[in-house]
Amino acid sequence: MADPFHITADEINCLIHAYFKDSGFQHSAFVLRAEGRLEHSPHYRKHVPRGELVELLSKALLFSEVEAHWKGDTMTMACTNQFKLLEHHTCSFDPKFPPPPPPEAHRPHPHPERPSTAQVAPESASVQVNGPSTESSLKRKASGPAPMDEPPKEKRAKTNGLLEAEVDTRSPSVVETRLPASTTAPAPRTPVTTVIPTEATETAMTTTVSTSAITPSDSGEQLDGAVLLLKAHKAAVFVCGWNPVHHTVLASGSKDSIVHIWDIPGPDKDGVSTTHIGSPLVCAYAAKGSDSDLTSLTWSHDGSLVAVGCYDSVLRICDSKGKAYFTHTQHDGPIFAVRFSPSGRWFLSASLDGSACIWDVREKKLHKQFHLHKKCCLDADWLSDLQFVTSGSDARIYIMDLDSPKPLRTLLGHQNEINQVKCNPSKTRLASCSDDMTGRIWNIENINPLRYMQDSHSVVLKGHTGPVSHIVWCPLTANGEHELVATSSFDGTSRIWNSVTGECLCSFDDHKKNVYALAFSPDGRHIATAGGDGCLHIYDIRAKQKRWSWSVGSTNPSIFEIEWQQSGNLNRIAMAMEKATVGVVDLTKVPELQ
Known part of the structure; x- marks a missing residue:
């Protein structure tokens, strides 16, 4: 099949030459004709309508607008930014008057293979399609290993005496x-x-x-x-x-x-x-x-x-x-x-x-x-x-x-x-x-x-046996001591390291599932971890000991952040x-x- 589009540099030169003549740039037209040897071009003596170059550019700009707005989503349907020839277009609208969302049937799906829980496979950017969540794929804020109607039964809640109050x-x-x-x-x-x-x-x-x-x-x-x-x-x-x-x-x-x-x-x-x-x-x-x-x-x-x-x-x-x-x-x-x-x-x-x-x-x-x-x-x-x-x-x-x-x-x-x-x-x-x-x-x-x-x-900080999902710096360090850094992993452990030597100073293994969250106290005295088992643990950094724990229970237990x-x-x-x-x-x- 022949190429449906055929544009040559010679044709472009002739268009620009005609534009220069139409605009009164006689010297520029003369220079382009001489440098481009347009007299030898088969297109030189063809009739070029006045303003042809501008009209063609306008059509190209219109095509670019269609190409950018084909999705028909909320942003593109209400775009207020003008298209310009030499500027990259970004859609935007006045936040004072947000447009109504498009019908669900017309909502764009640029990546139809994406799952509903934002999972990224460990070794590539490929995504699971309509499959169940796995423990190793929850690092990007997935919804957890168990469906809402099938809670895990291996743990009991450690809370009681709940005071319920409906408000507003x-x-x-x-x-x-x-x-x-x-x-x-x-x-x-x-x-x-x-x-x-x-x-x-x-x-x-x-x-x-x-x-x-x-x-x-x-x-x-x-x-x-x-x-x-x-x-x-x-x-x-x-x-x-x-x-x-x-x-x-x-x-x-x-x-x-x-x-x-x-x-x-x-x-x-x-x-x-x-x-x-x-x-x-x-x-x-x-x-x-x-x-x-x-x-x-x-x-x-x-x-x-x-x-x-x-x-x-x-x-x-x-x-x-x-x-x-x-x-x-x-x-x-x-x-x-x-x-x-x-x-x-x-x-x-x-x-x-x-x-x-x-x-x-x-x-x-x-x-x-x-x-x-x-x-x-x-x-x-x-x-x-x-x-x-x-x-x-x-x-x-x-x-x-x-x-x-x-x-x-x-x-x-x-x-x-x-x-x-x-x-x-x-x-x-x-x-x-x-x-x-x-x-x-x-x-x-x-x-x-x-x-x-x-x-x-x-x-290099070596020691974990699973993917390392989080790493945080200790916000305060005593005078003369090296900065501390902590990591958490899907191996169920968290570790504190000497960031200069790479030495592992201590390892905590109280979690029974993936560790999803890690935070130092702002005063640098304690560190908290939380994970898929529903537990929050707080450790004393200097003593390297657990001081306190709390569990959310066994139903939908994960603490994500x-x-x-x-x-x-x-x-x-x-x-x-x-x-x-x-x-x-x-x-x-x-x-x-x-």
Whole structure:
């Protein structure tokens, strides 16, 4: 079959020559005719209609618009950005007037083979199709090893004395909510009216607060009121995060893409905590369909914005009151990591499509998209406001500069996909962990923005017998001591390492299933782990001993994420839990940790 399109450089030259003549650029037309030897061209004496070049470019631009908007989804149907000839087009709409979602039957599926639980196979970016979740495939916030209606029976709940309290039941599709006042809360909030989809409305209808009794691991006595269980989500909760400025505010996100913003006062001056928590604010953006698992949640450093990465490939940012701030469909695959830059000017998103996008937060637009990894970009972190780092399933780490299209440094050494990358507090070294069962520490001082290089020198952390899913730096280190780093693995253990020598200082093996979450206390004294067995363990770092444990029970037990908060009289851990619950542990009520 013959090629249906045939364009030659000679034809292009004749079009440009005609354009120059039409525009009055006689000298430019003469030079092009002479340099291009157009008198010898068979097209030179053909009639070229006036404005033909501009008309052809207009048709090409119209085709580009059709090509970009073929999906017919919410963003492309309501796109307000004009197409321009020499600028990359990104769809956007006015967040004050979010368009209605398209019918479910017409919702695009750029990756139809994606499962509903955001699983990434250990050795490639390939995805399981309609198969059951496995323990080794849960690292990207999957929903857990057991279906909701078939709970595992090997463990019994360690909680009793539950106090159930129904609060603020709402049912209309326009929900008006208010955060309760407290002595430590931010400035008084005015009622916020948020229009949300039906699923989000149903989620906000009931908020249940449970005060759960705790059973210490080595003692039979019970500590009443140390854990609050917040029940407003209708699906497994995958992510959570404390607001860095307004310390009573907590955001949580679930499998159905709903994000709740809670106001959770701490204990008063007499140490008494409230058991009445008002209904959460519901963020305005919600996905439709099954590809809606949330994978990442982060607050801006000033506490004004919260962003989430979702398996439906859509980037979403809301303000602290849950109102829509910005959304975009630039990525062609699930978004696995979202990060604000130190100053808050830039925002970084990393995706299964292998790219990392840099967004201008104030202008609400794409600044630059870096196509980096061959398969998928799994994690990212900022080194400064100008440099960032990414890791991917291609076993590579790239250190990038916003003004450079190429990596300033490529870090080589891992033999399998790299699940996380984290910079130390001083931004001089980088920690990474991988499915190759190792962690690595890299020296990233003195990166030259004018020199591109590869680096394979690293301190290797060996000892795990399963994929290493998390790696975190200890926030504080005593004078004269080397920085500590901790890892957790699907082998059921967590380890603390000397980051300079690579020596394993201790290993904790109390979990019976995969360890999903890992967090140091901000004061550097303790470390907490949580996993698929529903247990939360807290260890004393210096003594290398477990101090306290808690179990959620045997039904849908997994704890997917934890975040530790210490500020003033606040010392607590938030937990994102499989049983559609957000847990808040008040550690001031645990004698073993005082």
